[in-house]
Amino acid sequence: MNESHLKFLASPEWARMLEADLLPWVETAGDLGDDVLEIGPGPGLTTDLLRHRVDRLTAIEVDPELAAPLSDRLRGTNVEVVCADATNAGLTDQRFSAATCFSVLHHMTSAQAQDELFAELHRVLRPGGIFVGADSRDLDPIRAGHIGDTFVPLPPETLAQRLGHAGFDRTEIDVGEYQFRFVTRKSDERP
Numbered sequence: 001m002n003e004s005h006l007k008f009l010a011s012p013e014w015a016r017m018l019e020a021d022l023l024p025w026v027e028t029a030g031d032l033g034d035d036v037l038e039i040g041p042g043p044g045l046t047t048d049l050l051r052h053r054v055d056r057l058t059a060i061e062v063d064p065e066l067a068a069p070l071s072d073r074l075r076g077t078n079v080e081v082v083c084a085d086a087t088n089a090g091l092t093d094q095r096f097s098a099a100t101c102f103s104v105l106h107h108m109t110s111a112q113a114q115d116e117l118f119a120e121l122h123r124v125l126r127p128g129g130i131f132v133g134a135d136s137r138d139l140d141p142i143r144a145g146h147i148g149d150t151f152v153p154l155p156p157e158t159l160a161q162r163l164g165h166a167g168f169d170r171t172e173i174d175v176g177e178y179q180f181r182f183v184t185r186k187s188d189e190r191p
């Protein structure tokens with residue numbers, strides 16, 4: 001991430017926005033259950049939001065310079081920080097009750113990597129598990145904030161089909177002014 005983006009994601013202002021805006025939506029999206037997977041915690045403000053509300057949280061962060069300090073800060077809590085690419089982190093089949101992914105998809109290197117992540121999350125969720133996420137729309141001011149950074153926006157109108165291809169169903173998407181949010185589900189019928 002570029003320096004100014006990173007600074008903002010660690011700021012009290014971002015923490016307040018998450019608490020006021022993202023959290024109420026997450027709470028209505030569905031029950032996260034007891035064993036939650038967070039993709040892309042970055043500096044960890046979304047991790048802080050989640051960790052007080054679930055029994056166990058596993059946060060997968062690909063950037064070692066972000067994963068190491070987060071792991072140090074959260075040592076001895078209910079959070080395990082794993083430094084890995086979430087498309088291939090060696091997680092157990094059908095372990096998690098829910099997965100979350102906040103402002104991460106557009107930071108992935110390609111649409112193919114995003115699709116690999118969807119397939120991987122479907123594999124590691126339990127039957128009936130939910131996947132909730134939020135991501136940026138492709139707008140000029142948001143592009144401007146990602147100069148020198150990875151920016152692979154995901155068109156929200158393609159999301160339900162892409163999640164369906166990974167095996168998810170009952171996808172609901174809310175498109176807002178700058179962001180879209182979604183909740184999707186793994187079927188609770190066991191194979």
Ligand SMILES: C[S@@+](CC[C@H](N)C(=O)[O-])C[C@H]1O[C@@H](n2cnc3c(N)ncnc32)[C@H](O)[C@@H]1O
Binds near residue numbers: 041063066104109
């Ligand atoms: C914009 S930050 C979001 C941080 C936090 N979720 C928030 O909303 O404040 C995106 C994070 O996703 C991480 N990321 C990108 N691709 C990833 C991948 N394949 N596996 C795990 N983490 C990834 C980046 O390193 C970055 O820390």
